[in-house]
Amino acid sequence: MSDATQESLITEEMRAQIGKESGPTTLEIDKTSVRMFARSVGYADPVYYDEAAAKAAGYRSLPAPPGYLGTPIYNPTAGGAGRRGPSMPEPRRPLKRVLNGGTDIEYLADICAGDVLTSTSAVASLEERQGSLGEMMITTTKTTYRNERGEPVAIATGTGIRY
Amino acid sequence: MSATWDEVQEGMEIPTLKKNCSTQQLVYWAAGSGDFYQIHYDHNFARATGLDNIIVHGALKHAFLGQLLHDWVGNAGRVKRVGCSYRGMDFPEQDIECKGVVTRKYEEGGERLVDLEIWTQNPEGRKTSPGNATVRLP
Numbered sequence: 001m002s003d004a005t006q007e008s009l010i011t012e013e014m015r016a017q018i019g020k021e022s023g024p025t026t027l028e029i030d031k032t033s034v035r036m037f038a039r040s041v042g043y044a045d046p047v048y049y050d051e052a053a054a055k056a057a058g059y060r061s062l063p064a065p066p067g068y069l070g071t072p073i074y075n076p077t078a079g080g081a082g083r084r085g086p087s088m089p090e091p092r093r094p095l096k097r098v099l100n101g102g103t104d105i106e107y108l109a110d111i112c113a114g115d116v117l118t119s120t121s122a123v124a125s126l127e128e129r130q131g132s133l134g135e136m137m138i139t140t141t142k143t144t145y146r147n148e149r150g151e152p153v154a155i156a157t158g159t160g161i162r163y
Numbered sequence: 164m165s166a167t168w169d170e171v172q173e174g175m176e177i178p179t180l181k182k183n184c185s186t187q188q189l190v191y192w193a194a195g196s197g198d199f200y201q202i203h204y205d206h207n208f209a210r211a212t213g214l215d216n217i218i219v220h221g222a223l224k225h226a227f228l229g230q231l232l233h234d235w236v237g238n239a240g241r242v243k244r245v246g247c248s249y250r251g252m253d254f255p256e257q258d259i260e261c262k263g264v265v266t267r268k269y270e271e272g273g274e275r276l277v278d279l280e281i282w283t284q285n286p287e288g289r290k291t292s293p294g295n296a297t298v299r300l301p
Contacts, residue, residue: 033195040195041226042182047238057238066229066242067222071197097212100221102294104246159248 009091009128009137022086023120027070027145031113034062041065054112064111067103069119069145069154086123091137091162101138101159109153117145117153124157133163165237168275168300173265177279180231180261184219189255192223214252221249224259224283224292231261231281232298239301243276247294253285260284263296275300 031051038048046053047063054062064070111117121143129136138161145154166177189203198220201208209217225247232242253259260283267278276299283292 036191037195037226040188040191041223041230042188043230043233045233045238059238065226066233066245067226068196100249102246102248103222103225104244104294105225106244107242110241157246 007092009093009095009135010126011089011092013089014091014126017086017088018123018126020086021120021122024118025072025120027072027117027119029064029068029070029111029113029115029117031062033071034064034068034113037068038065041067051113059110059112061113064113064115066107067105069105069111069156070115070117086121086141088123088139093135095135095137095162097133097163099161099163101161103159104157106155107153108155109147109151111145111147111153115153116148119143119145131163136161136163165239166235166277166300171265171268171277171300173268175265177231177235177263177265180227180234182227182259182261183257184223184253184255184259186217186255189217189219189223192220192226196220196222196226198222216254219253219255219259221292224249224253224261225294227259227261227283228263228281228292228294228296231263232279232296235263236298236300241299242296243299244297245281245294246296247281247283247292249292251285251289251291253283253291258286259291266295 035049047057121141124142125140127138141158143156144152147153193199203217203220229245263279263281265277266280269276279296281294281296282290285291
């Protein structure tokens with residue numbers, strides 16, 4: 001059991017990682033992936049399935065529905081599943097379980113099929129708390145997505161909970 | 164019908180989007196999003212981690228709230244920001260109601276913007292993914 005006299009879960013090595021950018025990760029958006037994402041959410045709007053409908057509505061091609069920020073290129077020979085998050089040393093005491101705490105995405109421009117995005121991530125904050133689940137560590141990660149011209153198109157803030 | 168600037172008023176509720184995920188939809192979502200964590204489709208795996216049932220992905224509820232807003236503003240408008248916290252678990256074959264209330268209507272940088280409080284609600288009326296959003300209207 002932890003108590004107030006115990007040392008912080010968050011070590012100096014962990015704090016030193018705050019704000020350090022990782023990546024870049026390359027993400028592709030194509031018509032098939034937009035259709036699959038839209039179908040999995042349950043959209044009926046034809047702009048997500050029919051390129052003629054998308055163009056008639058003023059998009060360059062099928063637009064990415066909210067929440068879809070491309071698919072990282074999977075290449076098992078290059079190591080890993082393609083998405084590189086910020087690296088973070090382990091906390092002072094082990095935390096076994098992980099929860100997704102929340103998602104916040106700001107869109108700065110349309111993202112459409114044919115786009116190739118580049119994302120970079122950094123840990124924005126680390127907090128610790130005593131909650132109903134016991135000792136918890138809350139990590140906020142900010143990821144910026146840029147298009148081929150280097151313009152930011154989306155900023156995603158994710159909250160991860162370990163306990 | 165898409166929302167129009169003139170009809171929008173602070174305090175108004177937007178049309179509810181009703182969802183009820185089949186286990187098949189969770190598998191579609193795993194493929195569509197690339198999140199293949201087994202607690203979302205493998206009962207034995209979910210039970211081994213202490214859950215009673217497989218659970219709906221948090222990010223899918225975030226995407227449902229995105230659809231709620233997209234369907235409301237239409238393609239002449241845009242969803243500018245969607246954020247929510249995952250405060251409670253939702254399960255397959257259970258209603259998830261996605262709702263929103265307008266909190267602010269304003270013009271900024273030449274755009275007609277609306278801020279909303281948004282959330283998903285379980286059958287007991289509990290807000291399992293509360294958050295907020297900004298949309299642009301034509």
